[in-house]
Structures are given as structure tokens and as C-alpha cells.
Amino acid sequence: MAAPRFLATRMAASRFLATTFRRRQRQPYKKSRSFTSTSAPRADFTHAVIGGGAVGLAIARRLQSHGPSVSTVLIERHRHVGTETSSRNSEVIHAGLYYGHGTLKTRLCLHGRRMLYALCDARRIPHSNCGKWIVAQDDAQMAELEKLHAVARELDVPTRFLAPDEARRREPDVRAARGVLESPTTGIVDSHAYMAFLQGDFEDRGGDCALGAAVTDVEAVDGGRGGYRIWTRTEGHLADDEPITAETVVNSAGLAAAEVQNMILPAHRHRELYYAKGSYFSYAAAHPKPTTLVYPAPTPGHGGLGTHLTIDMAGRVRFGPDVEWTDDPTDVKVNASRLAAALDDIQTYLPGLQRDAVDLDYCGIRPKLGRQSSVVGGRNFIDFHIVKEEGFEGFVNLLGIESPGLTSSLAIGEYVHGLLYK
Numbered sequence: 526m527a528a529p530r531f532l533a534t535r536m537a538a539s540r541f542l543a544t545t546f547r548r549r550q551r552q553p554y555k556k557s558r559s560f561t562s563t564s565a566p567r568a569d570f571t572h573a574v575i576g577g578g579a580v581g582l583a584i585a586r587r588l589q590s591h592g593p594s595v596s597t598v599l600i601e602r603h604r605h606v607g608t609e610t611s612s613r614n615s616e617v618i619h620a621g622l623y624y625g626h627g628t629l630k631t632r633l634c635l636h637g638r639r640m641l642y643a644l645c646d647a648r649r650i651p652h653s654n655c656g657k658w659i660v661a662q663d664d665a666q667m668a669e670l671e672k673l674h675a676v677a678r679e680l681d682v683p684t685r686f687l688a689p690d691e692a693r694r695r696e697p698d699v700r701a702a703r704g705v706l707e708s709p710t711t712g713i714v715d716s717h718a719y720m721a722f723l724q725g726d727f728e729d730r731g732g733d734c735a736l737g738a739a740v741t742d743v744e745a746v747d748g749g750r751g752g753y754r755i756w757t758r759t760e761g762h763l764a765d766d767e768p769i770t771a772e773t774v775v776n777s778a779g780l781a782a783a784e785v786q787n788m789i790l791p792a793h794r795h796r797e798l799y800y801a802k803g804s805y806f807s808y809a810a811a812h813p814k815p816t817t818l819v820y821p822a823p824t825p826g827h828g829g830l831g832t833h834l835t836i837d838m839a840g841r842v843r844f845g846p847d848v849e850w851t852d853d854p855t856d857v858k859v860n861a862s863r864l865a866a867a868l869d870d871i872q873t874y875l876p877g878l879q880r881d882a883v884d885l886d887y888c889g890i891r892p893k894l895g896r897q898s899s900v901v902g903g904r905n906f907i908d909f910h911i912v913k914e915e916g917f918e919g920f921v922n923l924l925g926i927e928s929p930g931l932t933s934s935l936a937i938g939e940y941v942h943g944l945l946y947k
């Protein structure tokens with residue numbers, strides 16, 4: 526005889542936990558939602574966060590910190606967290622210069638940067654407030670630097686132009702024919718150590734990680750007022766697991782976020798993402814090797830920030846990312862044909878580059894809401910989409926979480942918590 530529906534769901538949740546979770550002692554479930562009076566009674570979890578990248582981890586940790594009565598599950602399709610975009614980026618803590626006034630990207634980047642430095646200091650997560658240079662080679666690029674400087678002043682983000690002799694003394698190998706704008710609050714972080722901390726802290730607070738479990742379908746029961754039923758498929762299995770239930774769902778699925786939101790929202794609200802691949806190049810030479818991050822002046826309308834020079838926490842120099850549109854979000858093989866163009870770009874600011882010491886490294890893919898600009902000033906700048914979707918109680922949807930998503934992650938966690946609990 527089939528188990529009663531409620532019991533079947535609880536049994537399914539137990540099997541799900543047993544097979545895919547690192548299960549911790551949890552408080553017995555109590556109805557706790559304070560944000561609506563018509564909540565789903567006795568769901569398996571208060572919150573389900575789909576996607577275990579830096580952003581999903583930060584959101585899950587923040588939701589789980591709400592109080593002892595909350596139960597949060599983080600569902601990640603791979604066996605480890607943070608193996609997609611969150612480990613395929615520049616690991617730069619952005620100052621917040623590029624995204625203009627009144628945008629979510631600026632607000633969350635500024636707040637997220639402060640939170641990230643404070644957390645890294647407090648919890649000894651490897652990071653460095655190393656600063657960065659943005660360099661101009663001609664008048665048009667200098668005009669872009671002037672614009673950045675003006676915006677930075679209005680946002681209260683420190684920037685300053687360097688005198689040519691100071692620039693030459695500090696980084697003699699860097700060419701900046703027209704000028705250098707320095708951003709002293711920019712830095713770098715070990716993104717893997719950061720995510721390992723977030724996961725451990727989330728679990729220490731009683732959160733559950735379901736790893737190797739891909740979400741295959743989500744049903745909003747009574748428009749979300751009755752909670753959400755979530756189907757997953759464990760890695761290597763041919764059929765779905767029994768569904769679990771959650772009072773709220775947060776879609777933080779990165780490159781697959783449109784697929785996940787399309788499982789929930791009706792057809793006329795379906796969306797698609799565009800994928801801007803960015804390749805990185807390693808550098809094996811001991812000289813020239815600047816000690817500052819170096820970015821070219823931003824090009825309005827460009828899908829990224831230009832092929833820049835960054836340094837990781839181990840002191841390794843890498844160049845990238847460039848921009849190459851692809852239809853395949855799994856296309857993470859560096860395209861060798863990109864190397865020659867990248868070398869030419871790099872040599873505009875590092876003329877002594879040893880070209881034969883540059884090699885293909887790795888690439889990451891930006892999940893974008895359009896083939897448009899990443900920086901304000903370009904046509905049709907696109908902001909982060911982080912909203913509680915209308916008509917779907919308790920569903921928070923994150924789309925287009927490209928750069929500066931890593932920098933903003935802790936602030937995004939606060940923001941999502943605010944959307945659910947305010």
C-alpha cells in the first residue's frame with residue numbers, strides 16, 4: 526500500500542538526505558515563516574537554494590542564519606560546490622567603478638566588497654587589498670578614465686590619477702601612454718577558500734547541502750502559497766528522486782538559471798540567457814612581471830572589462846578574460862585561435878611581454894541577459910535581475926549574475942534575505 530502523501534514526502538526527503546547530503550543534526554522542523562500568513566504548512570525545508578556557486582552559498586548561509594527555526598537546503602548538481610563560474614573568474618574584489626548610479630550591480634558591489642574584506646579579515650580567508658591600475662593609451666581612453674573617476678567620486682569610491690613619473694617608478698614595464706587611474710580598494714581573493722568557508726559555516730549553522738543532485742522540475746503549489754515541490758536527479762541515476770518540499774525557492778543556478786526559472790514561471794515569462802565565454806592565458810616568464818593588477822580602459826558596449834592582467838594569491842600572473850559569444854554553456858575549452866589577438870591586446874599595456882611564455886589556461890562563461898554591455902556607458906547596460914517574482918509567493922529569482930557577482934555575493938545574500946523577510 527502506498528504511504529500517505531505527507532508521509533511519502535517526508536520519506537522521500539529522508540532518502541534524499543541520506544543519499545545525497547552530508548547530514549548534520551538539525552533542530553526539529555517548526556513552522557517559522559514570518560513573511561506571509563498563508564505559508565506552506567510543514568514543508569521539508571523552509572528554504573531551498575538551487576545552485577552551489579559563491580552566490581548560492583552566500584544566500585544559503587544568510588538564510589540559515591535567520592534563526593534556529595529555519596531549515597535551508599542548498600541543492601547543487603555537481604558533487605562539489607563552486608565548480609562552474611565561481612571557480613572560473615579573475616578572483617578580483619571589484620571596487621564598484623563600472624556600473625553607474627542607482628544600479629543593483631553598484632549597490633551590491635560596494636556593499637559586498639566591504640562585507641567580503643571584513644569576512645576575509647575576520648576568518649583569515651586568503652585575500653589581498655592590492656589595488657589596481659586602469660591604463661589609457663590615447664585621448665579616447667583617457668576620456669573613459671575621466672568618466673570613471675567622476676562616477677567614482679560621486680559614489681565615494683576612492684580613485685586617483687597617477688603622475689607619469691610615479692607610474693614609471695612603480696611599474697616600469699607597464700605602458701600607459703596617456704594616463705593611469707588607480708583604484709586602491711580593488712583586491713583579490715582566493716575564491717576556493719572563500720567558498721569552502723561559506724559551505725562549512727552554512728553547515729555549522731545547521732544547513733544541509735545536497736550535492737550531486739540536479740533539479741529537474743519545480744512545481745509552485747497554489748502559486749507558491751502552498752510552497753514548492755522540487756524534483757531532483759542524483760548523479761548517475763536514470764530516474765528522478767521523490768520530490769522534496771520547501772516553503773520558498775531561490776534560483777541561483779548561474780548558467781542554468783533560465784532553465785530553472787522556466788520550470789516555475791508560465792511560458793509567456795520564459796527567458797533565455799546568452800553566454801559570453803572568457804578565456805584566460807597563463808604567463809611563465811619572470812620578467813616583465815608587474816605587481817599591480819592592470820586593466821585597459823573600458824570599451825563602451827563591450828561584453829567584458831578587456832583582457833586584463835591579474836595576479837592570484839599564489840603570485841601567478843594571468844591574462845584575460847576576452848569575450849567570445851557561444852551558444853553552449855558547457856563550452857569551457859580555451860580556444861587556441863584566441864591567443865594571437867589576446868597577445869596583441871596585452872602588448873598595448875605590457876610591450877615587453879614575452880609572447881612565447883604565454884599559454885592557454887582556462888575559461889569561464891558569463892551568464893548574460895543580452896548581448897550587451899557589462900559597464901554603464903555602453904548601449905543597453907544590463908543590471909542583475911534579483912527579484913521576488915510576481916504571483917509566485919516565496920520565489921526569488923536571480924538571472925544574469927555575471928561580474929561583479931563574486932564581489933557582491935555576501936551583499937546578494939543580505940538582499941535576498943531582505944526580499945523574503947521584510
Ligand SMILES: Cc1cc2nc3c(=O)[nH]c(=O)nc-3n(C[C@H](O)[C@H](O)[C@H](O)COP(=O)(O)OP(=O)(O)OC[C@H]3O[C@@H](n4cnc5c(N)ncnc54)[C@H](O)[C@@H]3O)c2cc1C
Nearest residue numbers: 576578580602611614615617740779781803928930931932
Ligand atoms: C570570465 C569571468 C570573470 C569574472 N571575474 C570576476 C571577478 O574578478 N570578480 C567578481 O566579482 N566577479 C567575477 N565574475 C563573476 C562571478 O564569477 C560570478 O558572478 C559568480 O561566480 C556567480 O556565482 P553563482 O553562484 O551565481 O554562479 P555559479 O558559480 O555558476 O553557480 C551556479 C551553480 O548552480 C548549479 N546548478 C545549475 N543548474 C542546476 C540545477 N538544475 N540543479 C542543481 N544545481 C544547478 C551549477 O552546477 C553551479 O554550481 C567573473 C565571471 C566570469 C565568467
